[in-house]
Amino acid sequence: MEEANRAEISAEKVLEHTLVLASDEYQGRAPCSEGEEKTLKYLTEQFEKIPNAKPYEIGQYASYKQPVPLVKITPVSSSIKIHHGETNIEVNSAEDFTFRTDNLLHKSHDISNAELVFVGFGINAPEHNWNDYEGLDVKGKVVVMLVNDPGYKNSSIFNGMEMTYYGRWTYKYAEAARQGAAAAFIIHNTEMAAYPFHVCQLSSSVSHFRLTQNDDTEDQCQVVGWCTQSFAESKLLLGDYNLLASNCSQSPSFASSIRKSLPPFLCDVHHSYSASENVSYNFIAQIDPPNPAPNRYNQEIVVLSAHWDHFGVNAAGQIFNGARDNACAVAGLIEVAKLLSSSTSRAKNRTRTVLILLSTAEEQGLLGARYFASKFHNTRNIAACLNIDMLNVFGRTKDISWYGQGKSELDELVERIAKNKQNRSISKDPAPELGLFYRSDHLEFMKVGVPGLFLAMGFEHVEKGKEWLVKRNEEWTRSCYHKPQDVVYLEGDWKWELSGAVEDLLLMYEMCEELCSMKGEELPKWYSSAEFQRPEDEKK
Numbered sequence: 001m002e003e004a005n006r007a008e009i010s011a012e013k014v015l016e017h018t019l020v021l022a023s024d025e026y027q028g029r030a031p032c033s034e035g036e037e038k039t040l041k042y043l044t045e046q047f048e049k050i051p052n053a054k055p056y057e058i059g060q061y062a063s064y065k066q067p068v069p070l071v072k073i074t075p076v077s078s079s080i081k082i083h084h085g086e087t088n089i090e091v092n093s094a095e096d097f098t099f100r101t102d103n104l105l106h107k108s109h110d111i112s113n114a115e116l117v118f119v120g121f122g123i124n125a126p127e128h129n130w131n132d133y134e135g136l137d138v139k140g141k142v143v144v145m146l147v148n149d150p151g152y153k154n155s156s157i158f159n160g161m162e163m164t165y166y167g168r169w170t171y172k173y174a175e176a177a178r179q180g181a182a183a184a185f186i187i188h189n190t191e192m193a194a195y196p197f198h199v200c201q202l203s204s205s206v207s208h209f210r211l212t213q214n215d216d217t218e219d220q221c222q223v224v225g226w227c228t229q230s231f232a233e234s235k236l237l238l239g240d241y242n243l244l245a246s247n248c249s250q251s252p253s254f255a256s257s258i259r260k261s262l263p264p265f266l267c268d269v270h271h272s273y274s275a276s277e278n279v280s281y282n283f284i285a286q287i288d289p290p291n292p293a294p295n296r297y298n299q300e301i302v303v304l305s306a307h308w309d310h311f312g313v314n315a316a317g318q319i320f321n322g323a324r325d326n327a328c329a330v331a332g333l334i335e336v337a338k339l340l341s342s343s344t345s346r347a348k349n350r351t352r353t354v355l356i357l358l359s360t361a362e363e364q365g366l367l368g369a370r371y372f373a374s375k376f377h378n379t380r381n382i383a384a385c386l387n388i389d390m391l392n393v394f395g396r397t398k399d400i401s402w403y404g405q406g407k408s409e410l411d412e413l414v415e416r417i418a419k420n421k422q423n424r425s426i427s428k429d430p431a432p433e434l435g436l437f438y439r440s441d442h443l444e445f446m447k448v449g450v451p452g453l454f455l456a457m458g459f460e461h462v463e464k465g466k467e468w469l470v471k472r473n474e475e476w477t478r479s480c481y482h483k484p485q486d487v488v489y490l491e492g493d494w495k496w497e498l499s500g501a502v503e504d505l506l507l508m509y510e511m512c513e514e515l516c517s518m519k520g521e522e523l524p525k526w527y528s529s530a531e532f533q534r535p536e537d538e539k540k
Contacts, residue, residue: 009335009505011498017046017331019488021308022323029322030312031209031280031361032072039308040065040283043358046334047285052341056284056355057296058377065281068360068371069212075099075205076272078223082116082235084263089235096235097185098204098225099271108272109222111182115141116265118238120248120255121150122172122184128158132252139180142267144227144236145172146245148192152433153249163435165531170365173224183223183269187232189241194434199482200226206314209364211371212277223271237262282368283308283358287340289350289516297377300352302515303385303450304508305369305441306333307362311482318484324476325486328498329388330358332505339509350516352383359441362389369441373448380534383523384410384515385452386508387442392500394472397458399427400507403437404453407446407532409524410511414453417510422503430459430470449534451524455508457500 020026020042027035044064047053055062078099082089091097101109120132122145130150149167151158158164165171169186176184188197204225232238238258247254286301293299306329310322321327337356340347359368373379400418405411405428418424429436437443442452461469476494480486489495515523526533 009332009339009502009509011502013335014328014331014498014501014505015488015496017334018323018328021327021330022321022488024319024321026321028312028320029308029310029327031070031309031364032278033312035312036280036309036360040281043283043308043330043334047337047356050285050338050341052347053285053287053337053356056286059296064283064285066284066372068280068282068368070209070278070280070361070367071104071212072207072209072276072278073101073104074207074274076274078271080270081268082265083267084265087263089265091231091235096228096231098200099223099269100204100208100225101220101223101271101273102210103220103222104275106222109270111142111222111267111269113266113268114182116236116267117141117143118236118255118259118262119143119145119176120252121146121148121166122175122186123149123166124175124179125158125164125166128166130157130252132255133175133179134252135256136179138176140182142183142185142269143176143179143181144185144187144232145176146192146248147186147189148433148435150249152192153246157249159432162429162432163438165438167435168438173221176224177219177221181221184221185225185227187229187238187241188226189229189245192245192433194431195481196478197226197228202311202314202482206311209278209280209361209367211367223269236265280309280360280368282360282372284372285337285356287337287354287356289352290348291351292353298381300381300383301355302352302383302512303355303357303445304333304336304512305357305359305385305387306330306389307359307368307441309360309363309368311363320482320484321487323486323488324393325390325481326362328391328393328501332388332391332501333358336505336509336512340512343513346513346517350513352516354512354516357441362441366441366444369444373444373450379445379448379450380536382445382450383518385442385445385450386511387440387452387454388504388508389440389454391498392457392504393496393498394461394469394500395497396462396500396503397424397469398460398462399425399458400504401427401429401456401458402453403429403440403456404442404446405429406527407453407530408451408526410451410453413511413514413524414455414507417514418507421510422507424458424503425460427459429456446532449532451526455504457504
């Protein structure tokens, strides 16, 4: 019997780490806080106990902590006023809209008497023959748009129900800025956004961060945010949202006809903030193969990633403990590192270093992972990135799923190991319309050409079946996701059962072992249809 088959990951140890990291003492693990200091101290203590694990080496420098320079942006005051002619539209700025900025050119942004323009889905996608901005000049104007992409309502275009990157709010704001808009607001819809409006309010009502070394300030809208569905339907006279989204999904020309039917809305937008420079830290440990490359810059690596940060404490004093998101996954990677360190017989076959990347500021827009990927000396040496976020706390499953299916040959690796070593079937992404593939740290590696995936969970519970588990996970999302209720449940109806998480972690371990020992020509490659490619492959 193989050593890896005898080795185990302890659910008790995963729970033990999680209880510490998600405790009130850690105050929600916000970047640049006392909670961060305690988190990094705990991680250092744990990895110092692991034989063969050591601080991340780059050049002559070695440290578990990689500094990530951030700017902390705290909202001070925000408002929006909308009118047409002599008619003023009643607006409750705090309830109907959210506001934020990453544009630090001015201490306060004041947009006066700007035309408000409905731009459909706010997408310019030449490869899909779609341009909501065609024939429009939105320079200096305020644009409002639908969430997600047209494929959600029209399965014959884009990727159908599977959200593309064009459906993400990050893309929409960036495209609005490229078009010259002064401000951009996305009209919220819970079904199409995949989260309730309170999630948007949370991220906008408290301080947020951006990378300090951000050279695109002038290429960003002054103000961005969200608008409630009810306000758009009634006050902006857009009518039933679902009908509007369905019609706008047929052609960009429909949005044009809507614009012609609307009153000439003008608006004033105000948003002020304070900003301060800070430093947060990625925590990085490495486990080398028996014979690493003499020159560290030539050493190939496999990245295992999970973010350690969460939302801290809100103005009302509520702690966002972030137990499942993402203390549990961090705890799991501590135990995966132990297994990699103790698997001495399999370690003999490794030719690549394992980097355990526990990133900061994921909740702020994948900032820690973006910084790491942008600063890594040669991303061609990163064989793959395997990411975990929000482990299964509901028990074992007969199957496994992951976000990123159909993108790279990593699919074949997951499928082979799951079937041959765990007797588990493969399930497709149960909710491709949510765009979860674009919402965690692996994305930043994929953007620089590194094949990656976000290992999710199975959805067919070994005892209670698929319907029960899908419903259970949806209930958790409604009740706990990005809320103070995301804590460890040791009893009651929500009591955690980590046997499924352990099985998923063991799958990740097995994938890592194989990736570390494969010959170069065997490493998983991108499928030619994927929107991401290695830079050297794009030139071919």
